[in-house]
Amino acid sequence: MTEFPKGFLWGGATAANQLEGAYNEDGKGLSIADVLPGGPERFNLVNQPDFNWTMDDKKYTYPNHNGIDHYHRYQEDIKLFAEMGFKCYRFSIAWSRVFPNGDETEPNEAGLEFYDRLIAECLKYDIEPVITISHYEMPLHLVTEYGGWKNRKLIGFYERYASVVLNRYADKVKYWMTFNEINSALHFPVMGQGLVKSNGGDKMQNIYQAWHNQFVAGAKAVKIAHAIRPDILIGCMLLYATTYSYDANPVNQLAALKENQAFNHFCGDVQVRGTYPAYTESVMNRYGFSFKDLDVTADDLAVLKENPVDYIGFSYYMSTAINVTDKKLATANGNLVGGVKNPFLEASDWGWQIDPTGLRIALNELYNRYQKPVFVVENGLGAIDKPDKNNFVQDDYRIDYLRKHIEAIAGAVDDGVQVMGYTPWGCIDLVSASTGQMSKRYGFIYVDLDDNGQGTLNRYKKASFNWYQKVIESNGQEL
Numbered sequence: 001m002t003e004f005p006k007g008f009l010w011g012g013a014t015a016a017n018q019l020e021g022a023y024n025e026d027g028k029g030l031s032i033a034d035v036l037p038g039g040p041e042r043f044n045l046v047n048q049p050d051f052n053w054t055m056d057d058k059k060y061t062y063p064n065h066n067g068i069d070h071y072h073r074y075q076e077d078i079k080l081f082a083e084m085g086f087k088c089y090r091f092s093i094a095w096s097r098v099f100p101n102g103d104e105t106e107p108n109e110a111g112l113e114f115y116d117r118l119i120a121e122c123l124k125y126d127i128e129p130v131i132t133i134s135h136y137e138m139p140l141h142l143v144t145e146y147g148g149w150k151n152r153k154l155i156g157f158y159e160r161y162a163s164v165v166l167n168r169y170a171d172k173v174k175y176w177m178t179f180n181e182i183n184s185a186l187h188f189p190v191m192g193q194g195l196v197k198s199n200g201g202d203k204m205q206n207i208y209q210a211w212h213n214q215f216v217a218g219a220k221a222v223k224i225a226h227a228i229r230p231d232i233l234i235g236c237m238l239l240y241a242t243t244y245s246y247d248a249n250p251v252n253q254l255a256a257l258k259e260n261q262a263f264n265h266f267c268g269d270v271q272v273r274g275t276y277p278a279y280t281e282s283v284m285n286r287y288g289f290s291f292k293d294l295d296v297t298a299d300d301l302a303v304l305k306e307n308p309v310d311y312i313g314f315s316y317y318m319s320t321a322i323n324v325t326d327k328k329l330a331t332a333n334g335n336l337v338g339g340v341k342n343p344f345l346e347a348s349d350w351g352w353q354i355d356p357t358g359l360r361i362a363l364n365e366l367y368n369r370y371q372k373p374v375f376v377v378e379n380g381l382g383a384i385d386k387p388d389k390n391n392f393v394q395d396d397y398r399i400d401y402l403r404k405h406i407e408a409i410a411g412a413v414d415d416g417v418q419v420m421g422y423t424p425w426g427c428i429d430l431v432s433a434s435t436g437q438m439s440k441r442y443g444f445i446y447v448d449l450d451d452n453g454q455g456t457l458n459r460y461k462k463a464s465f466n467w468y469q470k471v472i473e474s475n476g477q478e479l
């Protein structure tokens with residue numbers, strides 16, 4: 001078996017809005033995640049023409065409000081991560097804890113103090129924090145008052161927020177990411193950009209304008225980070241779904257290439273290379289507008305050029321296949337990124353097509369495209385776990401999934417790819433981003449909490465807990 005590099009960052013990943021809870025404590029403002037209804041229909045519900053960002057407790061549940069109560073139980077949780085041997089822990093800072101409305105001039109000290117405590121707890125166990133500055137939880141006020149990321153005023157608000165957290169924590173935290181899964185906006189712009197149908201999220205030009213504003217804001221964060229600490233590493237974060245042509249028909253091959261450009265590569269190309277790619281106009285024309293229609297200044301382009309990211313963080317859950325020649329083929333039911341069913345692959349209970357080889361391909365594609373280190377910051381199997389009477393989960397299906405994906409990473413290391421680390425998603429069970437529910441679980445640690453918010457919130461180690469502990473201990477030799 002391949003030797004993983006010395007210092008390989010084994011760990012796990014979470015996001016503030018999906019586990020912290022305490023949604024209105026210590027001065028925290030509302031974030032968009034706090035008003036998204038729970039349930040498998042959440043994306044459809046928010047895209048109703050009259051969706052208005054208020055909480056209607058009678059009709060919907062809001063699982064993010066309590067999360068898994070990590071805000072109060074973080075010490076217990078970090079201790080369990082340390083027991084697994086985590087070298088790093090990827091988490092996000094809730095923007096709305098630091099700037100409750102997003103547009104204040106002074107931060108909320110109580111919010112910052114929570115992350116002081118969380119970071120100290122990680123460092124106590126020699127766990128390197130890996131921080132996502134914005135993970136699907138912008139302050140709600142920035143959406144209701146300013147219309148979300150399509151408004152360029154957000155560049156300044158994000159810059160101020162990033163500056164506050166970088167200045168506060170950079171001496172303790174070396175690894176950062178600007179925006180979680182920035183390219184996901186192509187399929188669900190509500191999470192990263194605060195755009196839904198009722199505020200223009202159905203217009204592609206708005207999504208691209210929002211991206212542009214995020215690119216500039218992210219580049220400004222890179223600039224601030226490097227000025228504070230030259231050895232800091234600050235990356236972008238992409239949702240990467242390896243995209244194949246369904247068959248050898250050149251027409252499908254070309255369609256797959258275009259899909260790759262539009263989804264997998266566009267955001268990375270700008271953030272890693274610092275310039276808009278040659279195919280920009282062709283992608284935009286396809287959606288009926290031109291780059292000239294966007295509000296882009298010469299200063300923006302200079303900031304992008306001067307501040308590319310240091311590495312490419314990405315999530316990998318699934319691959320997809322493109323077929324434009326046979327309209328009868330079913331779409332990959334549930335695959336968040338579209339495409340058709342691949343006859344060679346199985347899918348998860350949620351229809352996400354399971355493809356470890358696709359991860360090896362993704363690592364090669366990204367590294368060879370950019371020649372910068374790559375970091376698998378999310379990967380995992382969402383499944384319905386069935387605990388026994390002692391709340392023990394024998395999650396062999398999860399072990400099997402993770403083992404094959406780790407083998408794929410090892411293969412990519414053999415291929416010459418510089419991989420920084422691996423942080424499987426939802427290392428402790430938490431609220432799902434796409435369904436807003438608990439029943440889609442990823443963790444090594446079972447949390448006793450159901451979709452209706454009932455349960456003791458006690459934590460229990462699953463079979464995968466001991467398995468992953470050995471993986472880390474052996475630096476990936478024992479799988």
Ligand code: BGP
Pocket residue numbers: 015018136180181239315378382425431432433434435440
């Ligand atoms: C990614 C997000 C995470 C996360 C994960 C699993 O898209 O970055 O926030 O939740 O996917 O998705 P889900 O929770 O929908 O199963």
